Amino acid sequence: MRDIRVALGQIAPRLGDFEANLEAHRRAAREAVGSGSDLIVFPELSLTGYLLADQVPELALPLDDPRLEPLLEASQEIDIVAGLVEDAPGHRFHNTALYVSRGRVLHSHRKLHLPTYGLFQEGREFAAGNRVRHFDSPWGPAGMLICEDLWHMPCAWLLAQQGAEVIFVLSNGPTRGAKPGREVTSVAVWRELLQITAQFQTTWMVYVNRVGCEDGLTFGGGSLVVDPFGRVAGNAPALDEALEVVDLKSDVLRRARTAYPLLRDENLELVERELARLRQLRYDLPDPAASTKKDKVV
Amino acid sequence: MTKGSPGVALDGSLELDPQWTTKILSNFIRTELHRTGLRDLVLGLSGGIDSAVAVYLAARTIEPPRIHACLLPYRTSSEDSLRDARSVVDDLGIDAETIEISPIVDGFGKTTGEVDRLRLGNVMARARMTLLYDRSAAHRALVLGTSNKTELLLGYGTLHGDLASALNPIGDLYKTQIRSLAEHLGVPESIRTKPPSADLWPDQNDEDELGFRYEEVDRLLALLIDARVSRATAIEAGFSAGVIDDVTHRIVRTQFKRKLSIIAKISTRSIGWDFRYPRDWMT
Numbered sequence: 001m002r003d004i005r006v007a008l009g010q011i012a013p014r015l016g017d018f019e020a021n022l023e024a025h026r027r028a029a030r031e032a033v034g035s036g037s038d039l040i041v042f043p044e045l046s047l048t049g050y051l052l053a054d055q056v057p058e059l060a061l062p063l064d065d066p067r068l069e070p071l072l073e074a075s076q077e078i079d080i081v082a083g084l085v086e087d088a089p090g091h092r093f094h095n096t097a098l099y100v101s102r103g104r105v106l107h108s109h110r111k112l113h114l115p116t117y118g119l120f121q122e123g124r125e126f127a128a129g130n131r132v133r134h135f136d137s138p139w140g141p142a143g144m145l146i147c148e149d150l151w152h153m154p155c156a157w158l159l160a161q162q163g164a165e166v167i168f169v170l171s172n173g174p175t176r177g178a179k180p181g182r183e184v185t186s187v188a189v190w191r192e193l194l195q196i197t198a199q200f201q202t203t204w205m206v207y208v209n210r211v212g213c214e215d216g217l218t219f220g221g222g223s224l225v226v227d228p229f230g231r232v233a234g235n236a237p238a239l240d241e242a243l244e245v246v247d248l249k250s251d252v253l254r255r256a257r258t259a260y261p262l263l264r265d266e267n268l269e270l271v272e273r274e275l276a277r278l279r280q281l282r283y284d285l286p287d288p289a290a291s292t293k294k295d296k297v298v
Numbered sequence: 299m300t301k302g303s304p305g306v307a308l309d310g311s312l313e314l315d316p317q318w319t320t321k322i323l324s325n326f327i328r329t330e331l332h333r334t335g336l337r338d339l340v341l342g343l344s345g346g347i348d349s350a351v352a353v354y355l356a357a358r359t360i361e362p363p364r365i366h367a368c369l370l371p372y373r374t375s376s377e378d379s380l381r382d383a384r385s386v387v388d389d390l391g392i393d394a395e396t397i398e399i400s401p402i403v404d405g406f407g408k409t410t411g412e413v414d415r416l417r418l419g420n421v422m423a424r425a426r427m428t429l430l431y432d433r434s435a436a437h438r439a440l441v442l443g444t445s446n447k448t449e450l451l452l453g454y455g456t457l458h459g460d461l462a463s464a465l466n467p468i469g470d471l472y473k474t475q476i477r478s479l480a481e482h483l484g485v486p487e488s489i490r491t492k493p494p495s496a497d498l499w500p501d502q503n504d505e506d507e508l509g510f511r512y513e514e515v516d517r518l519l520a521l522l523i524d525a526r527v528s529r530a531t532a533i534e535a536g537f538s539a540g541v542i543d544d545v546t547h548r549i550v551r552t553q554f555k556r557k558l559s560i561i562a563k564i565s566t567r568s569i570g571w572d573f574r575y576p577r578d579w580m581t
Contacts, residue, residue: 012329014581015576015579015581017580017581051578054573054575055575175322177314177315177319177322177470178314178318178319178322179314179315180313180314180315181315182315184322213329213330216326218325239325
């Protein structure tokens with residue numbers, strides 16, 4: 001990667017109002033250009049809001065939809081990471097993150113893990129994505145994850161193994177209040193998770209969480225950047241809208257990977273072997289080793 | 299979207315950070331009010347701690363003259379309640395009016411014949427609701443709710459009466475938590491320290507009527523509802539089986555008060571079933 005300046009677009013999207021959110025994206029993008037940023041990152045579902053329920057099919061867009069034109073246009077000046085509902089082939093509606101650069105959609109990521117428990121209903125509203133891929137951005141290799149994806153360790157691991165040096169995490173994390181002397185709940189736990197992930201994967205982590213309130217559900221904000229050593233490099237406040245600018249230095253990545261050559265030392269064959277064994281046990285599959293042996297005897 | 303802190307409330311703790319809590323609730327009031335295009339709030343001010351906390355939160359959020367407090371005493375209401383409510387109005391500089399509900403409630407009695415104490419209490423609560431919703435139309439305002447989590451769970455309120463509101467900033471706070479927040483918000487001491495009462499008849503006392511102390515029942519509710527512990531664990535935590543069963547029964551029996559009327563489904567897309575939009579739809 002080369003050195004980049006990233007703007008954290010911690011906004012409060014308007015629920016179901018695509019046009020208003022698009023305009024808010026363009027406004028924030030202009031501001032980020034003014035701050036000398038190379039890219040601006042918005043939260044999960046930044047163009048639609050979160051509690052969509054029956055609005056999911058009403059707001060879903062194919063990624064070549066002309067309504068995205070103003071976003072593509074804005075990306076001539078600054079790269080943009082944003083979230084929307086994608087109307088994918090077969091009318092599968094995905095919670096999708098886009099990386100938009102120089103007038104085109106460079107990469108998209110469909111949320112893999114849709115929380116469907118407690119207050120979350122995403123498994124009912126969306127189709128789950130089934131691939132995690134890094135991509136080459138104009139400034140270096142990167143990857144994107146959406147919220148719950150980060151709670152499943154293999155997602156960030158796979159991106160790092162593929163070569164991602166910066167991982168973007170778009171989020172709609174709600175808060176559940178605060179205990180005495182502590183921060184609002186979503187902020188502290190996400191910071192810990194991001195710091196640990198950054199240390200394990202020796203990657204830059206760029207996390208953008210939304211703020212605002214929908215039907216009484218408050219989103220925590222507290223967007224932040226963690227360096228590949230696991231140190232907080234910059235952050236936005238809890239609960240309020242903000243545009244925080246953070247510099248990501250390639251030198252820090254190099255130093256972290258020199259000090260902790262975890263990626264170099266990863267044993268993919270071990271993982272593959274153990275995974276094959278787990279898969280066999282979990283799905284009660286025939287033992288491939290046993291059948292080979294039997295074939296030989298016959 | 300995903301989790302908060304895994305440790306939160308899993309231990310049934312009732313502690314909260316008053317500053318962050320105030321900020322979250324204040325943001326809630328501002329966002330949910332302004333997205334409707336309205337600027338004003340109406341609420342009933344009883345002189346008790348719940349409506350005081352709700353109005354102190356509101357006064358930190360919008361300009362005090364945009365808050366229209368209604369003091370709605372009945373003939374038998376305590377003088378102290380009215381005095382405490384007035385002290386809140388003076389302290390915050392909010393708009394207020396006092397309307398005696400006695401003629402409305404007594405008129406109801408004259409029309410329908412005498413009703414027992416419980417029904418009369420319900421009539422009073424609904425007379426107040428009628429006035430608040432009328433004032434909300436007059437002021438182009440939303441009605442701010444003042445029911446706390448303890449009474450919502452125990453069903454200690456009148457359906458379409460004091461339970462009715464457009465938005466409720468304190469509905470996820472137990473009574474004990476309301477008390478700690480009240481101190482932070484600067485609610486007058488006389489309101490914070492007096493025994494809680496619905497004040498529907500002289501010397502009514504919530505805790506006598508419910509049969510529980512709030513401190514005790516809140517700790518139990520935090521365990522059963524928030525931490526979702528088993529009955530056996532609650533007994534280990536020191537609660538008697540009798541109290542646990544009584545509280546559980548009460549919660550189950552009053553579920554109807556926490557729901558809108560149910561609708562019989564006979565079409566392909568029915569309200570409440572598969573016509574699913576949040577209230578903040580398109581805002």
